[in-house]
Amino acid sequence: MTPTSAGNQTQFLEFVQKYALQLRSPETLPQSRRAWDEQRPQLRARLIASWGGFPQTPGPLKPRVVGQFQRDGYGVEKVLLETRPGVQMTANVYIPDGNGPHPAMLCVHGHWPLAKHEPTVQKRCIGLVRLGFVVLMVDAFGAGERGIQPELGEYHGEMVAGTLWPTGLALAGIQVYENMRAVDYLTSRTDVDAARIGVTGCSGGGNQTMYVGAIDERLKCVVPVCSVGTYQAYLGAACCMCEVTPSVLTYTEESGVLGLVAPRALMLINATQDAFQFSVGEARKTFAQLQHIFCFYGRQEAVRHVSIEAGHGYNRAMREAMYGWVTRHLKGQGDGAPIEEGEMAIEAPETLRCFADGKRPTTFVTVPRYAAAEARRLLQARPIPNHRQHWQSDRSLMVSALPKSLGMRKNRLESIAISERRQAGDWNSFEVISELGISLRVSRLSKGSKVDRLKLLLDFDRSVPPEEAEADEWHIVQADLRGTGALANSNDGIGRAVDHNSAEWSLWIGRPLLGQWVQDVRRILDAVEQEDGQLPEEIMVVGRSVAGIVALCAAALDPRITHCQMIGSLTSYISDTPYEKQRLGIMVPGILRDVGDIPHIASLVSPRPLSITGGVDGAGAVRTFQQLREDFAYAIAAFALDGAQNSLQIATGADS
Structure with a gap:
């Protein structure tokens, strides 16, 4: 079984408070x-x-x-x-x-x-x-x-x-x-x-x-x-x-x-x-x-x-x-x-x-x-591309806009601090600093000395049993991202939004949670690279439900990720009813205006393999196969224009 962490339910709040103080210190008056x-x-x-x-x-x-x-x-x-x-x-x-x-x-x-x-x-x-x-x-x-x-x-x-x-x-x-x-x-x-x-x-x-x-x-x-x-x-x-x-x-x-x-x-x-x-x-x-x-x-x-x-x-x-x-x-x-x-x-x-x-x-x-x-009005500016020049122009704009929309930090920590190594059966784990004030426990399933294929599993609801991960042919890595799992802020939810408070605090400081989660994914890969001396040629990031959007954005921005899979994730930000079974942290201010919808972000993974296994709308209703293809029409067109139509796989799934 995976090594467990005692968790830290105050870590994220303490990080946000210190970050905000740095933003406003000193508070200068005219x-x-x-x-x-x-x-x-x-x-x-x-x-x-x-x-x-x-x-x-x-x-x-x-x-x-x-x-x-x-x-x-x-x-x-x-x-x-x-x-x-x-x-x-x-x-x-x-x-x-x-x-x-x-x-x-x-x-x-x-x-x-x-x-x-x-x-x-x-x-x-x-x-x-x-x-x-x-x-x-x-x-x-x-x-x-x-x-x-x-x-x-x-x-x-x-x-x-x-x-x-x-x-x-x-x-x-x-x-x-x-x-x-x-x-x-x-x-x-x-x-x-x-x-x-x-x-x-x-x-x-x-x-x-x-x-x-x-x-x-x-x-x-x-x-x-x-x-x-x-x-x-x-x-x-x-x-x-x-x-x-x-x-x-x-x-x-x-x-x-x-x-x-x-x-x-x-x-x-x-x-x-x-x-x-x-x-x-x-x-x-x-x-x-x-x-x-x-x-x-x-x-x-x-x-x-x-x-x-x-x-x-x-x-x-x-x-x-x-x-x-x-x-x-x-x-x-x-x-x-x-x-x-x-x-x-x-x-x-x-x-x-x-x-x-x-x-x-x-x-x-x-x-x-x-x-x-x-939302529909905004997306009129992002029609489905019908020729390669159109697609390349869109791609350039979206690649530039996405990290800004997510509030991604440009600077990286020069060194990666890794500590508190543990072993539990075939699993080993370590702590890594994602950024000052944020420590993540990364768990790895050992499958021999050579790591030629690595799969990072993201699941905020922890619905993947250890035995399923152990049966996988890939080298498995798991972690709770900031503000989730063992690192979730106590009493965080309001109504339908289970991450209500931490998502709001993130907006106050200009760092949408989705962008912070993507940074955590990057830092986990950095840490694995430091531990092993190099990363394998094949790296897959799999996200279930809400975490599928994190996996998608990470793959869109990080070329080290060679494969991406979304399982049962939201297929569009457009919803004329309140979001159900989602997290406020993926609702990034202005992402439809500045970048596009979820299928537009999916297109940025092209020509690398992307698997969309099931999906839901904003109300939480499961999408049919035909609806999924309609939802991801933009991505389908983009992959085709890259000559990578076979790299985009869309299917329904019991997990959606």
């Missing part, structure tokens, strides 16, 4: 207004790029009031807005009695099951409208009335939002853009004073507030609640996909993002009993840097940090602090001190719904549907 003014547009552009960009030309909003009702002192309209072509946002507009134009507040919700209908969310809307503000309360993409099903209560994170990553779009960025469209709508209303608009939200809504407040300068007052801390503090925590900005730690911290709000009014509200990433202590680090930036404008009084003795949530004391701040900065009244809320009656969720009784059109665009449509 030393002058001029230096900051030079940084601002660059920082803004990098944030938007991390989110996948915004449409160049906003389409018509097509606002439609689908219902309304009156209460004492204010009325409520139920409104549909088209934020992108075909994508509808559900919203409520609270309108104070009396003549306008009024100041306005955009309210965004966090991860409460009922979204805009949640009682605590309603309370801030009612409190604000009573103070004379028009309030626009919106459902975030994938939440509230905008879930996959029309019923309330869905969560838009994990593998729902995961469908967006391959397109290059981040749910965080979509929310920013949609909230900017919400501001467009507010400025279009005759009862709103466009020069006096603010935004507030809590938790995930606080993140939305931070980002849209940083990007949209029409928002004159920004109040994020129970959300501001530091990006470093996210590493070790579980957060929603809608909070992740890929690669952001490679160029800034939260203080840089919130610094873009200056010189406009900004209040940070934190709870003393909140999670570490939103803690008062972490927020104080950010606030200290913000004070430095606001001083450039002589606007020290326009930024304030308030801590409330409470747990996570937008409670009454927090709302009252917000009321005073926005009243001062948007109405020019008071000194910013808290304003008492008073008692109020909230509405039943059904009263506020835009789609009565959940009767939503069957064609309603959900997060996965939007992701799938965007």
